[in-house]
Amino acid sequence: MANVNHTSHGRHTVDETIRDKQAEKKENMQLYVSFALMIVLTAMAFVAVASEQIPAGFAVPFILLLACIQFILQLFIFMHLNEKGSEYPILFMFSGVFVAILTIAALMLLIWW
Incomplete structure (x- = not known):
């Protein structure tokens, strides 16, 4: 029977687990801050429209x-x-945006020329 090394079967060491948790915590914090920023940007747009x-x-x-x-x-x-x-x-995505801008510019030239 072959000698099986249990650490090579997907088990993480304590350091790897701590690093994974820290990376996950950092990513979650980034998501929360970004979500709050999205709310602020939306509120700014609302105020720009609602304010006379x-x-x-x-x-x-x-x-x-x-x-x-x-x-x-x-x-x-x-x-x-x-x-x-x-x-x-x-x-x-950027290629699609480029093609869309080119199409809009061409159509505007055809209409106004």
Whole structure:
């Protein structure tokens, strides 16, 4: 019968378990902070619309800026695009955005030319 090493069958050492727990705690804290930031960004957009003090000429670009910030944060924080192995999804998304911008620009030229 072969000699079986029990530590090579998926059991973690105490140090690995502590590191895993610390990494999980750090990731959870990052998610909580990001979620709170999303709430703040949403509240800022709501105040920009609800407040009569802010002119519409400023509110619309401001809300679009907040939406872009929120979109990028959600991609990289909640969709985990900042992790290793996410290069192709990022490449395809930015390629799609590039093609969409090119299409919109071409259609605008056709309409207004």
